[in-house]
Structures are given as structure tokens and as C-alpha cells.
Amino acid sequence: MALTRRATLAAFATLMEEISEITTVVRSLRPIDPKQYAQAELPLLNIVEPEEDVKEEEIGMHSLQELTLDGFRLYFLNWGETPSATYETLIKRVRDKLGDNFKVSNTATAALIGSISAVQGRMPLYWVDVEVRIEYYMAQTNT
Amino acid sequence: MAYYGLGSEEAIFADLYTQVSTITRLKTIDWQRAARMEADQSRYPGVYINYLDVEKTKLLKDLFENVLSVALVAWVWAGDRENLGTLMNTMIDDLEAAVIADPYRDSNAYDTEIRIVATDGGSQHPQGQVIMNLVITFYSED
Numbered sequence: 001m002a003l004t005r006r007a008t009l010a011a012f013a014t015l016m017e018e019i020s021e022i023t024t025v026v027r028s029l030r031p032i033d034p035k036q037y038a039q040a041e042l043p044l045l046n047i048v049e050p051e052e053d054v055k056e057e058e059i060g061m062h063s064l065q066e067l068t069l070d071g072f073r074l075y076f077l078n079w080g081e082t083p084s085a086t087y088e089t090l091i092k093r094v095r096d097k098l099g100d101n102f103k104v105s106n107t108a109t110a111a112l113i114g115s116i117s118a119v120q121g122r123m124p125l126y127w128v129d130v131e132v133r134i135e136y137y138m139a140q141t142n143t
Numbered sequence: 144m145a146y147y148g149l150g151s152e153e154a155i156f157a158d159l160y161t162q163v164s165t166i167t168r169l170k171t172i173d174w175q176r177a178a179r180m181e182a183d184q185s186r187y188p189g190v191y192i193n194y195l196d197v198e199k200t201k202l203l204k205d206l207f208e209n210v211l212s213v214a215l216v217a218w219v220w221a222g223d224r225e226n227l228g229t230l231m232n233t234m235i236d237d238l239e240a241a242v243i244a245d246p247y248r249d250s251n252a253y254d255t256e257i258r259i260v261a262t263d264g265g266s267q268h269p270q271g272q273v274i275m276n277l278v279i280t281f282y283s284e285d
């Protein structure tokens with residue numbers, strides 16, 4: 001099945017919107033400025049347009065497109081002494097969501113979480129960066 | 144969820160006033176420097192709570208971090224046989240205790256730091272002056 005970047009990213013954003021703990025999902029070409037958003041809009045997930053890279057799958061003789069979402073940033077507010085509990089809850093929801101849907105609603109062949117950063121920011125606005133790699137087949141085959 | 148430090152300047156000043164008022168021997172406590180300080184013994188010892196400055200940093204559309212600078216200006220009067228230094232040190236101790244009794248300013252601030260304590264502002268027997276600079280961090284929605 002030939003899949004497209006547009007469908008894959010749209011499906012990924014939809015998947016993230018289904019996480020009840022995340023209030024807002026924003027896709028953007030460049031990283032957003034959080035000052036444009038209000039408290040009520042957080043937790044907010046910013047999906048920045050990813051890098052793409054072509055890989056070749058030798059057995060299937062297909063070209064695989066790999067999207068590296070390294071601009072996947074989750075902003076959240078935490079008024080407590082440490083943000084660790086909120087951070088863990090949100091990251092677990094993201095991981096679970098993707099873990100239950102590796103194929104991103106059948107728009108990809110695989111979606112993998114690469115790395116998760118430590119909590120960044122300072123009281124009370126924090127964020128965490130997550131790297132996600134999504135692979136999907138391109139229409140062409142290798143000859 | 145407990146809120147740490149979402150407050151207002153007015154509430155913080157009110158709390159400082161309340162805390163400083165616990166120093167029972169004070170005869171004068173005022174916000175800002177509303178009236179010129181007279182060299183009148185009846186007003187000693189006293190404290191002015193002076194607003195110096197606030198630096199605002201926008202975090203979100205409706206959330207700001209504020210760093211508020213406040214100076215507590217205290218003055219004491221020493222009797223003929225009293226040691227001015229001792230009186231000033233006691234005043235510093237009392238002010239410090241009042242400030243750190245609740246660094247959260249009745250849940251209106253994230254933290255209160257005592258930065259500079261100056262005692263050489265022209266103090267000479269019988270008058271002594273103490274200036275204690277505070278840096279108070281709090282968050283606000285406007």
C-alpha cells in the first residue's frame with residue numbers, strides 16, 4: 001500500500017488528539033512560541049514538520065520513507081514542587097497511544113519512539129521533547 | 144492541585160504588612176513612603192515597606208513570572224545609654240524572622256529571598272537605619 005507523508009502526519013496528529021490528558025495539538029512548520037497560548041490550552045503538543053529520509057528495504061524491494069519527528073514538544077503546566085508526576089503521566093499516555101497503534105491508523109508501517117528528553121523549562125511552565133520515527137512505504141519500488 | 148505562587152502585588156504587600164506588624168514594639172509601619180519621615184522620637188522605631196521594582200516575564204498568553212523588589216527601611220532610636228549597634232542588629236533579626244516566617248507570602252508568592260541588608264546608611268547615635276532588600280518571585284495572570 002502506498003502511503004503519503006500528508007496522511008501519515010495527519011493520522012499521527014489525530015492519534016495524539018485522542019489522548020484525553022492533552023488539551024491541544026498544534027502542527028506547525030516551525031516551533032511555536034508558547035506565549036501565544038493560554039493556560040487553558042495546556043498540556044499542548046507541538047508537532048513540527050519533520051525531516052524525511054529515504055531508506056531502501058532490500059527484501060520487499062520497496063523504498064521506505066522515514067520521517068523523524070524530532071520537533072515533537074509537549075508543553076505542560078505544573079504548580080507543584082516537582083513536575084515529575086505530570087511528566088510521567090503524559091509521557092506514558094503518548095507511549096501507550098503509539099504502542100497500541102504502531103501503524104498510525106494504517107498510514108504507516110511502523111512508528112517508534114526514539115528518545116525522550118528530561119523535563120525542561122522552569123516553574124510553572126515545563127516541556128519535554130520526544131523523538132518519534134515513522135516509516136511508510138513509498139509508491140515506487142526499487143529496480 | 145496546589146498552587147505555588149499565583150498572586151498579586153497587593154496581596155504580597157498586605158502580607159508583608161501583616162508579618163512586619165508582628166514586631167510589636169514598632170510605632171510606625173507604612174506602605175511606600177507616604178509621608179516624609181520626621182525626626183520625631185514618637186515615630187521610632189518604625190518600618191517603611193517600599194516598592195522598588197517589578198520585572199515581568201511572559202510565559203504564556205495569560206501567565207507571567209514577576210520578580211518583585213521590595214525594600215524594608217527600618218529606623219531605630221537609641222537612648223543615651225543604649226548601644227545603637229545592638230538595637231540595629233535586633234531590628235535585623237526581627238525583620239528577618241518576620242520575612243521568613245512565611246516565604247510564600249500567604250500563598251501569593253513562590254519564594255522570598257533576602258538579598259542585601261545595609262546598615263551603614265548614615266546611622267549615627269542616636270538614629271540608626273537598616274535597609275533590607277527582598278526579592279519576591281510570584282506568578283500572575285496579567
